[in-house]
Amino acid sequence: MTEIKFEKMCEITRELIKRYAFVSRDHNPIHVDDEVAKKSGLPGVIAHGMLTAAYMAKRADDFSLSLDGSWEVSRFQTRFKSMCFPGDIVSVGGKIKSQTEQECIIQIKAVNQKDAVLCAGVVHFKKLAD
Amino acid sequence: MLDLENKVGQKSETLEEAVSEEDLRNFCEAIGLDYNGTAPPTYITVFRSSEFSLFDELDIPLSNVLHAEQEYNYFKKIVPGMLMTFATGLEKYVVKKGGTTRLHFLTFQTYFNDKQKDELLATSKTIVVVREKIDSGDLND
Numbered sequence: 197m198t199e200i201k202f203e204k205m206c207e208i209t210r211e212l213i214k215r216y217a218f219v220s221r222d223h224n225p226i227h228v229d230d231e232v233a234k235k236s237g238l239p240g241v242i243a244h245g246m247l248t249a250a251y252m253a254k255r256a257d258d259f260s261l262s263l264d265g266s267w268e269v270s271r272f273q274t275r276f277k278s279m280c281f282p283g284d285i286v287s288v289g290g291k292i293k294s295q296t297e298q299e300c301i302i303q304i305k306a307v308n309q310k311d312a313v314l315c316a317g318v319v320h321f322k323k324l325a326d
Numbered sequence: 327m328l329d330l331e332n333k334v335g336q337k338s339e340t341l342e343e344a345v346s347e348e349d350l351r352n353f354c355e356a357i358g359l360d361y362n363g364t365a366p367p368t369y370i371t372v373f374r375s376s377e378f379s380l381f382d383e384l385d386i387p388l389s390n391v392l393h394a395e396q397e398y399n400y401f402k403k404i405v406p407g408m409l410m411t412f413a414t415g416l417e418k419y420v421v422k423k424g425g426t427t428r429l430h431f432l433t434f435q436t437y438f439n440d441k442q443k444d445e446l447l448a449t450s451k452t453i454v455v456v457r458e459k460i461d462s463g464d465l466n467d
Contacts, residue, residue, distance in 0.1 A: 206357075206358070215356045216356055216357070218356075219352045219355075219356045219372075220371050220372055221374070221375070224388045224391060226389050233389075235389070236390055244393070245392075245393040245396070246368055246393065246396065247357070249371075249396060250366070253366055253367040253368045254358070254359055257359075257366070268400075268403070269367045269400060270399065271397070271399050271400070272367045272397070272398045272400075273395075273397040274395070274397075275394065275395045276392075276395065319367075
């Protein structure tokens with residue numbers, strides 16, 4: 197299987213989480229308020245799973261540019277495996293699972309600086325007509 | 327105690343919203359994406375309001391909700407100006423006990439339609455976990 201090189205996508209900061217809460221309209225306080233996060237049994241605020249997933253999608257999109265022709269995402273699936281905290285550095289990579297003329301399926305995962313898997317999933321691309 | 331067994335099948339109201347170019351640009355900018363006139367794959371998360379309203383109806387406290395899994399299937403491109411309608415239903419419910427915590431796994435399915443063309447745009451499957459502390463009196467149930 198062809199590897200999709202891991203690339204550093206971002207460092208998670210409180211500002212980034214706040215900004216993502218605003219643009220994604222996910223105002224669950226466990227992402228922005230340490231007190232609420234602690235009361236909910238977490239060590240402190242955590243990043244939105246969908247923020248990490250957004251970087252997975254970004255890396256998948258970059259990868260699709262390396263394929264011949266034009267492709268678009270037809271399916272995106274991910275499981276959130278471990279929590280992502282401010283200070284975490286997120287890298288995303290994976291491998292091609294299968295590829296035909298019309299469809300390409302990749303396995304992709306986001307890891308932090310300790311190599312803990314934050315989320316892992318699959319992205320399906322379909323080829324657009326020329 | 328949270329018990330959603332008889333809530334499977336419950337649906338939110340159908341909501342309606344136009345895809346805003348400004349919101350889309352802001353989303354792309356926040357994650358360092360060059361805006362190209364269409365929505366990136368995870369942009370549809372912005373339209374979770376039907377799911378959040380169902381949390382409210384089911385008395386699920388948002389701060390106890392963790393996102394466990396997300397899946398999107400796309401049938402059409404989502405572009406600015408498009409008028410979307412969307413509704414969420416509770417599709418599956420499983421409870422697991424671990425120590426002094428009860429874990430409620432909820433699977434929500436959302437359908438997104440293009441209102442003007444009356445076409446299915448995308449579907450979303452969201453699995454969340456709601457953590458609930460078990461009171462000592464409840465431990466033996």
